[in-house]
Amino acid sequence: MSNVKKKRWGDRKEGRLVRGVEPLNKFEPFIMIERNDSTNYYEGSFSIEKTEKYIRRKREDGLKGFGMMHVFIASYIRTVSQHPALNRFVSGQRIYKRNNIQVVLTVKRQMRADAPETTIKVDFEPTDTAFDVYRKMSDSINFIKHGEEDNNTEKVAAALMKIPRVILKFAVRVIKIMDYFDLLPASLLAASPFHGSMIVTNLGSLGIQPIYHHLYNFGNLPVFVAFGSKRRCAELQDDGTVAVKRYVDFKCTLDERICDGYYYARAFKTMKHLMSNPAELDNPPETVLEDID
Numbered sequence: 149m150s151n152v153k154k155k156r157w158g159d160r161k162e163g164r165l166v167r168g169v170e171p172l173n174k175f176e177p178f179i180m181i182e183r184n185d186s187t188n189y190y191e192g193s194f195s196i197e198k199t200e201k202y203i204r205r206k207r208e209d210g211l212k213g214f215g216m217m218h219v220f221i222a223s224y225i226r227t228v229s230q231h232p233a234l235n236r237f238v239s240g241q242r243i244y245k246r247n248n249i250q251v252v253l254t255v256k257r258q259m260r261a262d263a264p265e266t267t268i269k270v271d272f273e274p275t276d277t278a279f280d281v282y283r284k285m286s287d288s289i290n291f292i293k294h295g296e297e298d299n300n301t302e303k304v305a306a307a308l309m310k311i312p313r314v315i316l317k318f319a320v321r322v323i324k325i326m327d328y329f330d331l332l333p334a335s336l337l338a339a340s341p342f343h344g345s346m347i348v349t350n351l352g353s354l355g356i357q358p359i360y361h362h363l364y365n366f367g368n369l370p371v372f373v374a375f376g377s378k379r380r381c382a383e384l385q386d387d388g389t390v391a392v393k394r395y396v397d398f399k400c401t402l403d404e405r406i407c408d409g410y411y412y413a414r415a416f417k418t419m420k421h422l423m424s425n426p427a428e429l430d431n432p433p434e435t436v437l438e439d440i441d
Contacts (some may be wrong), residue, residue, distance in 0.1 A: 153397060160330045162337055162368075163244035168440035176405045177241040177341045183370070183403050186238075190400040191358075195393060195425040196378060202426045204251060204399040211282050213225060216349045216396065217253075220378040221272075222281040223422035224346060225249055229274035232439035235345050236406035237368040240328045243406060244368075245439040250344035252369065257291050267301050268292055269339040274436045276430040280355060300339035324366060342367025352377040358399040370403035396423075 158165040180186035199219055206214040207388050228235045228249055235246045249272040256265050268288045272281065292299060311319060337343050342364050349372075351358050359374035363369060364424050373400035404413060422428060 158242070159331075160239060160244055161334050163239075163246045164441070166206055166236060166243045166245050166440060171244055173243065173303065173405070173408075177238050177243065180364045180405060181241065183238075184365055186403055187363055188402045188403060188404045188412075189360050190412065191360075191397065192400075192420055193397045194397045194420045196424070198395050198424060199396075199426055200394070206278070206282075211279070213286070214282055216352060216375070217348070218278060218282050219286065219386060219426045220350075220373075220398075221285070221348065221388050222276070222278040223419050223426070223437050224251070224280065224348075224373070225272050225274065225276050225421040226343070226422055226429060226433060227415050229433045230438045231411065232274075232437055233411055234371070236439070237345075237370050238403060238405050239368045240330065241350055245350060245416055246345055247335040248272070248345075250346075250441045252341050252347040254349055266292055266299060268299065269301075269338070269341060271342055275432040277432055278426065299360045300335075301341055304336065304339050320366075327367070333405070340367060342369055344369050344374060346371040348373045348375075350375060351381060352396065353389075358397055360399050360401050363403060370406050372401040374399050 153164065156165070158167075176186070196216075201214070202218065203214060203216070206218075216354040232245065235249060237244055250269055251272060252267055252269045254265050254267050266267050270284050272284065276284075307317060308319070321331070338398060341347070344367075347361075347369050349361065351374055355377050357379075361372045361374055363372055375396055377396075379395055379397065381393050381395055382390050385391050400416075407415075
């Protein structure tokens with residue numbers, strides 16, 4: 149994990165309590181108790197003229213399968229390195245900053261309609277480059293697609309589904325209480341797709357435009373991002389001519405308790421710039437900003 153410091157009273161296994169936020173921000177989780185009580189929505193788009201050329205170059209350099217998902221995740225990680233409050237989460241009605249950057253995504257074992265889906269969770273560092281993202285994602289995806297065994301998430305789900313449903317309903321309540329007080333074992337947190345920095349889905353691979361996906365009240369994922377297929381747009385230029393531009397749209401569902409609207413706006417401006425200028429992701433950031441304690 150990155151930047152892990154000595155655990156203090158009030159810290160959790162996966163993050164440090166943010167003590168420096170304003171009293172009103174500390175009070176918000178007691179008013180907006182569930183994530184669906186505190187959901188905001190954001191949609192944006194970015195030009196892919198440079199992005200498509202960048203992806204082609206990466207594939208020519210031997211990065212097989214390098215695509216828009218890698219650019220998207222690398223851009224998000226770089227954005228977190230400059231806007232660290234984006235990597236906060238709310239648990240037990242308190243605001244924490246996560247120890248590392250954990251991205252959750254859904255993967256089909258095979259590209260068939262009847263193929264089973266599973267989730268993977270990949271740990272990243274704020275200094276990761278586009279190549280680092282590609283390498284870590286490839287390792288995780290190859291393990292899922294070519295491994296014979298289920299991953300930890302599937303094993304936990306399979307074990308829980310052996311419990312009679314009445315007892316399972318009670319067991320889930322117990323798990324939620326344990327999560328509230330940070331009593332869940334680290335192994336379960338590592339397997340849970342509901343605990344992480346961000347969950348992302350590539351609907352462009354299905355040939356459709358993005359949707360607003362709900363946040364989960366269980367766990368502590370504060371951001372759900374979906375991006376869609378490429379689209380063309382005719383735009384009037386300064387000289388009076390019309391040019392056809394290519395864009396990708398994305399939609400975000402956000403937990404507003406982790407930071408304010410101004411902070412989110414600045415973060416997404418940074419992210420859109422990076423996605424349109426991905427060559428900047430080839431090198432680590434010059435500086436990594438730390439969140440307040």
